[in-house]
Every structure is written in structure tokens, then in C-alpha cells.
Amino acid sequence: MQNTRRYARELTIADIFVFLRAIYFKLTTIFPKEMLNIILFGPPGSGKGTQAYRLKETYNLLHISTGDLLREEKAKGSPLGLEAKKYMDNGLLVPDEVVIGMIRVKLEENVGKVAGIIFDGFPRTVAQAEALDKLLEEKETHIEKVLALEVGEDELVRRLLERGKTSGRADDTNEDKIRTRLGEYHSKTALVAGHYAKSDKVRNVLGEGSIEDITKRLAAELDGDTGEEE
Numbered sequence: 001m002q003n004t005r006r007y008a009r010e011l012t013i014a015d016i017f018v019f020l021r022a023i024y025f026k027l028t029t030i031f032p033k034e035m036l037n038i039i040l041f042g043p044p045g046s047g048k049g050t051q052a053y054r055l056k057e058t059y060n061l062l063h064i065s066t067g068d069l070l071r072e073e074k075a076k077g078s079p080l081g082l083e084a085k086k087y088m089d090n091g092l093l094v095p096d097e098v099v100i101g102m103i104r105v106k107l108e109e110n111v112g113k114v115a116g117i118i119f120d121g122f123p124r125t126v127a128q129a130e131a132l133d134k135l136l137e138e139k140e141t142h143i144e145k146v147l148a149l150e151v152g153e154d155e156l157v158r159r160l161l162e163r164g165k166t167s168g169r170a171d172d173t174n175e176d177k178i179r180t181r182l183g184e185y186h187s188k189t190a191l192v193a194g195h196y197a198k199s200d201k202v203r204n205v206l207g208e209g210s211i212e213d214i215t216k217r218l219a220a221e222l223d224g225d226t227g228e229e230e
């Protein structure tokens with residue numbers, strides 16, 4: 001009788017061990033130890049937001065769009081949003097410290113709880129890229145790849161004016177402001193690709209064609225399967 005009771009207790013401990021191990025393996029599948037952090041890079045209107053929404057589903061990533069975060073603050077009328085509005089509505093980049101502060105909060109809230117992050121519209125200056133590298137290093141993680149969407153300037157202007165017809169975004173309805181945004185991209189943001197090229201992280205991807213085809217090209221870069229790419 002005593003032996004049976006001891007056997008039952010041993011069985012229970014073994015069961016618990018097996019059960020915990022199963023949970024551990026399940027969790028490491030959902031949240032692998034190595035986060036997959038990627039930057040979706042490109043000029044305004046290149047489709048960063050459009051593609052980020054699609055990739056986050058496939059790769060189970062958290063999507064952080066600084067444009068969306070700033071527009072939320074603007075809509076709430078918060079002090080940060082009111083400050084950002086002055087720049088955004090005129091096609092200018094919002095000051096680095098404002099955007100970096102927002103990202104710091106997001107990383108504090110999420111690193112360790114998600115499988116990875118897709119950064120959309122951030123970093124947009126070399127100072128932002130350096131701050132991001134430092135923040136990720138503090139969290140013992142890093143950027144895996146920078147996917148750079150390439151789209152011709154006429155197509156960018158066409159897309160943004162088209163979106164402006166329905167989005168009500170002040171920065172999409174006026175061609176001069178769109179040209180200012182493209183100017184900001186060329187003078188400040190394009191340099192970010194050079195920052196990550198030093199560590200061979202940048203992959204250029206054609207951002208013209210159907211939305212589905214572009215997603216496939218991006219996924220091929222992420223999966224390291226670009227044999228058939230142009």
C-alpha cells in the first residue's frame with residue numbers, strides 16, 4: 001500500500017515535469033529566444049504601412065509605426081501630439097527626441113513579451129538609428145534586417161495624392177508638402193540605409209507592382225530564399 005502511494009507520488013512529479021517541459025517548448029516556439037526585429041524602410045508612400053500590416057501577421061510580429069503613434073497623439077490633442085502636428089502637417093520630420101522617447105516606452109512595454117518587432121517609419125534619421133541600436137542592445141537584442149522598398153518618385157507622388165483624396169491627411173493633399181517630405185527623406189532618412197549597410201543588413205526590394213507580389217519579395221528576403229528575385 002505504502003509502495004503504491006510512493007509510486008503515485010513519483011508519477012505525479014514526473015507528470016508535472018513532462019507538463020512543464022511541454023509548456024516550455026510551446027512558449028519557445030511562440031516566443032523564440034532570439035527576437036526577429038526588422039525595419040521596413042523607404043520613402044513616404046513606398047508602402048511601408050501597407051506591407052507591415054501583412055508581414056506582422058505572417059511572422060507573428062509586433063508592428064510599431066511611429067506615423068500611427070504620432071497620429072494617435074495628434075487625434076487625442078495631447079501636448080506631444082500638438083507639438084508633432086506642427087511638423088507633420090508641413091511634411092517635416094518630428095524632432096528626434098520626441099520620436100525616440102515614444103519608441104523607448106514601446107520597447108519597455110514589449111521586449112520579452114513578443115516574438116519580434118517590425119519597425120515601420122522608424123528610424124528616419126541616423127540619430128534615431130543609433131538610439132534604436134542602443135535601446136535594443138540594452139535589451140540584449142538587435143535588428144536582423146532592413147528591408148528597403150524602392151519606388152520611383154512619380155509613383156510615390158501619385159500614391160500619396162491618391163490617398164489624400166480619402167485619408168484627410170493634411171500631408172497627403174498638397175503636392176508641395178509631399179515634395180517637402182520627399183526632400184526630408186533624401187536629406188535625412190536615406191542616410192539610415194548607409195548606417196545599416198555597414199553591418200550588411202540592408203536588402204533592397206522593388207516596391208512597385210501588386211501588393212501581394214511585393215509581400216512575396218519581402219518574405220523571400222526574410223526567409224533567405226531570394227533565388228528567383230529580379
Ligand code: B4P
Nearest residue numbers: 044045046047048049050066067088093094121124159163
Ligand atoms: P508615415 O505614417 O510613416 O507615412 P508614410 O511615409 O506617408 O507612408 P508609408 O510608406 O507607410 O506608405 P503607405 O503604406 O501608407 O509618416 C507620416 C509623417 O509622420 C512623416 O512625414 C513625419 O512627419 C512623421 N513621422 C513618422 N515617423 C517619424 C520619425 N521616425 N521621425 C520623425 N518624424 C516621423 O502607402 C501609401 C499609399 O500607397 C497608400 O494609399 C497605399 O494604399 C498605397 N500603396 C501601397 N502599396 C501600393 C502598391 N504596391 N501599389 C499601389 N499603391 C500602393
